[in-house]
Amino acid sequence: MTMLSIVVPVYKEERNIPEFVTQVASVMERVTDDYEIIFTLDPSPDGSEEAVLRARESNPRVKMLKFSRRFGQPMATLAGLQYSSGEAVIVMDVDLQDPPELIPELTAKWSEGYDVVCAQRKSRAGETSIKKLVAWIAYRAIRGLSEVDIPPNTGDFRLMSRRVVNELNKLKESHGFLRGMVALVGFKQTCIRFDRPARFSGAGQYNRFIGSIRIGINGLVCFSGKLLFLASVTGFFISVAAVCLAVAFAFMEITGAGRPVEHPVMVVLILLLAGIHLLSIGLLGEYVSRIYDEVKGRPKFIVDRAEGFDREPIGNPDR
Numbered sequence: 301m302t303m304l305s306i307v308v309p310v311y312k313e314e315r316n317i318p319e320f321v322t323q324v325a326s327v328m329e330r331v332t333d334d335y336e337i338i339f340t341l342d343p344s345p346d347g348s349e350e351a352v353l354r355a356r357e358s359n360p361r362v363k364m365l366k367f368s369r370r371f372g373q374p375m376a377t378l379a380g381l382q383y384s385s386g387e388a389v390i391v392m393d394v395d396l397q398d399p400p401e402l403i404p405e406l407t408a409k410w411s412e413g414y415d416v417v418c419a420q421r422k423s424r425a426g427e428t429s430i431k432k433l434v435a436w437i438a439y440r441a442i443r444g445l446s447e448v449d450i451p452p453n454t455g456d457f458r459l460m461s462r463r464v465v466n467e468l469n470k471l472k473e474s475h476g477f478l479r480g481m482v483a484l485v486g487f488k489q490t491c492i493r494f495d496r497p498a499r500f501s502g503a504g505q506y507n508r509f510i511g512s513i514r515i516g517i518n519g520l521v522c523f524s525g526k527l528l529f530l531a532s533v534t535g536f537f538i539s540v541a542a543v544c545l546a547v548a549f550a551f552m553e554i555t556g557a558g559r560p561v562e563h564p565v566m567v568v569l570i571l572l573l574a575g576i577h578l579l580s581i582g583l584l585g586e587y588v589s590r591i592y593d594e595v596k597g598r599p600k601f602i603v604d605r606a607e608g609f610d611r612e613p614i615g616n617p618d619r
Contacts, residue, residue, distance in 0.1 A: 303334040304407065305386030309376035310352070311342040313394045315501040317351040323400040325359060331404055336608075338384060339394075340376035341366045343604075356607060363608030371601045374476025377456060379601045381465050383609060389465050391456045391478065395499040398457040405492050406459040415461040415487035421453045421496045450483045451491055458482065474594055534576060 306324060310317070321337065328335050339352045341364060349366060356362040365379055377391055388410050392398035402419060409417040456478045460468070467485045468478075482489075 303332045303387050304328075304336075305380075305384035305389045306335065306337045306403075307377060307380030307384060307389060307391045308337060308339050308394045309342075309373045309380070310339050310344070310348055310394050311370065311373070311376075312344045312346050312348060314344070314346040314348045314351045316394045316396065316499075317348065317355060319501075320394045320396060320400070321355045321359060321362060323396065324403070327400045327403050331407055335361055336384070336386065337362045338380045339364045340380040342370040342372070342376060343367065353607070360608070364605070365603055365609075366605040368602040368604040372476070374478065375601045377478055378468075378476050379603070382469050383606070384465065387462050388459055389462070390459045393455075393457065395501070397496055397499055398455075399494065399497065402492065402494055409490055409492065410459055410461065413488060414490045415464050416482055416489040417459040418451050418454045418489065418491040419457040420451060420491040420493045421455075422493045423495045450479050451489075454479060454491065461487070463487070472594065474598070474600060475590060476600070535580065538573065538576065 308320070317339070324337060337359075339362065341349055341352060343349075343366065349364070352362065352364045356364065363383075365376075365383060367376070367379070371379075380391070381389060388407065390403065390406060392400075398419065406417045406419070460482065464482065464485055464487055468481055471481055471484075473481060
């Protein structure tokens with residue numbers, strides 16, 4: 301078994317791949333020569349595939365999974381976990397915002413007996429204030445409402461022991477929210493803190509705002525039922541308030557005490573109730589959508605080309 305696997309999801313990252321491989325190879329000289337770099341590639345319109353294959357020519361530890369279509373970063377990460385063979389697996393981005401020089405620190409914590417070592421961001425260079433605000437709100441909402449303990453300010457950049465990866469490969473979730481899945485599996489976990497640098501080259505391949513919101517919704521919906529409970533409690537108290545208001549209006553009519561200003565009150569109440577109804581329906585829709593995805597049982601990914609692998613993936617690649 302390989303000592304260390306490094307799983308790297310890739311999409312339109314042609315310019316980052318050579319520098320990433322160079323830096324990782326340099327760092328690994330201080331850690332071990334028994335490692336593999338698994339690039340999990342969504343078909344890209346640029347030369348990402350060719351860049352990986354060129355890197356493989358000079359470094360046989362480089363391996364590649366190319367999918368039949370774009371399945372997205374979460375599924376690419378899960379595919380890399382299933383095909384990895386390391387006693388420990390590190391998931392990181394190719395844009396060098398996850399610094400390779402942290403690998404020795406991650407492996408040192410693993411040697412101390414930790415099964416999961418998360419890289420926790422102290423700062424986030426190259427991101428706008430709005431993006432940082434959205435991330436701050438999302439992390440705290442997830443941490444406050446989730447039924448598992450998801451460390452704040454962490455992404456997918458982490459080291460996981462083989463037994464953690466094996467348990468992850470058994471899970472059937474189709475959303476691929478790795479942070480929550482790792483927290484759900486459990487075992488002994490810790491974090492190291494680092495300053496996250498800006499991208500080495502190019503721009504990120506997902507919408508900065510919608511992407512962050514989608515990640516936050518996945519974290520809340522897939523790992524907590526508290527939002528449904530919150531909607532029920534809100535509906536209960538609004539119903540009680542409506543009954544009290546109706547009783548107050550009836551008392552005013554009977555006693556001739558006069559009426560409050562009617563139309564503004566009615567408009568506000570209608571808009572409030574309509575907004576709550578739509579929000580609740582949307583919330584239910586998010587849960588139902590994920591149930592639908594799970595019930596369909598479609599493959600998480602389909603591999604079109606595998607380079608450098610001499611064995612079948614660990615786990616069930618069809619789920």
